[in-house]
Amino acid sequence: MRNFQLSRRGFLAGTGATAMGTLLRPIMAYAQLGIAPQRLLFIHRSDGTMLGTANDARWWPTGATTGWTASPLLSSFTDGKIASLQDNMVVLRGISCPRNMNWLGDKHGAGYIGMLTPPLTDRGPSTLPKLPTYSASYQLDPNTKSITASDESIDQLFLRQIAALKGSPCPVPSAQLTASTECADRMTTIPYGGSCVRVTSYTRPPAGGPMTQGPTVVPVPIALYPEASPMTAFQNYFGSGLMGMTPAQIAQTAAENKSVLDFAAKGLTSLQARIPKSQMSKVATGLDAIRQLEMNLTASTSVTASCAPPMFGGGPMSPNPSLVDSQTYPVWKQQKEIIKTMFQCDLTRVITFTFGYGNSSIHFQNVLKDPELAGKYKDTSGNLINNSSGVHDISHNQGGNPDSAQYIIDKYYCDRTAELLAEMAATPDIGGGSLLDNTLVVFWNECSNGNAHGAVDMPILLFGGKFLKMKGGSYVQFGSAQTGQVPNGTYAVPKPPYMSDFWVTTAQAWGYTALTTYGDPSWNTGMLSGIYG
Numbered sequence: 001m002r003n004f005q006l007s008r009r010g011f012l013a014g015t016g017a018t019a020m021g022t023l024l025r026p027i028m029a030y031a032q033l034g035i036a037p038q039r040l041l042f043i044h045r046s047d048g049t050m051l052g053t054a055n056d057a058r059w060w061p062t063g064a065t066t067g068w069t070a071s072p073l074l075s076s077f078t079d080g081k082i083a084s085l086q087d088n089m090v091v092l093r094g095i096s097c098p099r100n101m102n103w104l105g106d107k108h109g110a111g112y113i114g115m116l117t118p119p120l121t122d123r124g125p126s127t128l129p130k131l132p133t134y135s136a137s138y139q140l141d142p143n144t145k146s147i148t149a150s151d152e153s154i155d156q157l158f159l160r161q162i163a164a165l166k167g168s169p170c171p172v173p174s175a176q177l178t179a180s181t182e183c184a185d186r187m188t189t190i191p192y193g194g195s196c197v198r199v200t201s202y203t204r205p206p207a208g209g210p211m212t213q214g215p216t217v218v219p220v221p222i223a224l225y226p227e228a229s230p231m232t233a234f235q236n237y238f239g240s241g242l243m244g245m246t247p248a249q250i251a252q253t254a255a256e257n258k259s260v261l262d263f264a265a266k267g268l269t270s271l272q273a274r275i276p277k278s279q280m281s282k283v284a285t286g287l288d289a290i291r292q293l294e295m296n297l298t299a300s301t302s303v304t305a306s307c308a309p310p311m312f313g314g315g316p317m318s319p320n321p322s323l324v325d326s327q328t329y330p331v332w333k334q335q336k337e338i339i340k341t342m343f344q345c346d347l348t349r350v351i352t353f354t355f356g357y358g359n360s361s362i363h364f365q366n367v368l369k370d371p372e373l374a375g376k377y378k379d380t381s382g383n384l385i386n387n388s389s390g391v392h393d394i395s396h397n398q399g400g401n402p403d404s405a406q407y408i409i410d411k412y413y414c415d416r417t418a419e420l421l422a423e424m425a426a427t428p429d430i431g432g433g434s435l436l437d438n439t440l441v442v443f444w445n446e447c448s449n450g451n452a453h454g455a456v457d458m459p460i461l462l463f464g465g466k467f468l469k470m471k472g473g474s475y476v477q478f479g480s481a482q483t484g485q486v487p488n489g490t491y492a493v494p495k496p497p498y499m500s501d502f503w504v505t506t507a508q509a510w511g512y513t514a515l516t517t518y519g520d521p522s523w524n525t526g527m528l529s530g531i532y533g
Helices: 002-015 022-031 107-116 154-161 231-240 248-256 260-274 277-299 301-306 319-346 391-395 400-425 500-507
Strands: 039-045 089-093 176-178 201-203 220-222 350-355 439-445 460-464 474-477
Touching: 039 154, 107 500, 154 201, 154 350, 154 500, 176 319, 248 260, 248 391, 260 460, 277 319, 301 350, 319 350, 319 400, 391 400, 400 439, 400 460
Parallel strands: 039 350, 039 439, 089 474, 176 350
Antiparallel strands: 089 460, 201 220, 439 460
């Protein structure tokens, strides 16, 4: 073991000397320290749910804190058809999004900002900061989509402050992915940006950077737009992050129809003498996972074509609907593999994924025509989807039978998430346990009820998190009953507890004890019990 540790130190000291360094890093780190990786994964689905439409029983379980019975939607995670994760999940009920319902700006954007970034002091209807390019007279911005976060998002704060999330360090600090080209559209020709309904992660702005407008004047945080192209994500994260390849080397490898692993062949040969025989199978497993992922991406010619740089038409807020619809499911399958493989190879320990943006025009009537999905999604009465509207319009009760369509959309997102989590639960991790055991997964939504832009009873599910002693199998209910999805009055604030309370509770469980409030103290009402041991 002593020689192995010396080999690790010498190996890491020569970063860049061999392209296999980062692949072997997690194995070496565990052999030396005996500490399994700890990870954070956010999975976001947009626009709204069944909640607040007299159909709450389709989402919330029945029963007590333990031994509860899953609802039709949550059965995706529990009934064994896709996953059997009840003992590995926590259902949270009664948590509110910390935002004033009367704040000016896109309500979905306000939900994104409120759920994941520090909530601001409530000063009435103009609290949220706006991008410097904002103009009240700008006609393409009727809903003030120029609103932005005041500071870094919680994933980036945790990444800065929790050493276990940095790795030793990981070559890719954090990754942002999506299955929708709508989210990846940076709208560079539109002054107001629109990041608030597309982006879930923000980093701290550079010193002396541009300042936001509005009552709260702060430096503009940097929006981390998610990557919609699996091939681009593979090249960016595996080519440069894992293999240490330059963009020119990545391009040359692709032009010669080679694998990025070919770039590392010599490095592996030279390292074999320094790798304990007991660890070689783990190295081979990591290599096989990367090669299989690359082969799948290359072989899926129809998907690869749709993963070209996004092209949009029909106006600044109207992405090409055929592209959006056709790529939704196939690209998700590939992004799912990228998430698993990045974690398996310890390329990163922080990933945010979003299925769609806050004004999503994905048409599920088209999405569900995919041969793998056709005929499989029905509402509680046994009907197939019969609504040609986009997700956002359906969440606002538009189109034929929106209630039926909303249920089917909710079920689709639960099923896709359950697929990933079931595969993570079945994947052994470095140091024992599974990828899911060593990952805190937060499945969330920026609005509870889409039509009301609801900020109460936010649908939040937690998975994994064994290193935090998360109380898997729990249905935890907080606060008193909310009287409506839309709090009324000038000071339209939903009842506590808030998502900011959850983040402080999670930080404390993770050992980040310096975080005692998140955002303005008015949105912090205390630690939440029943989640972590």
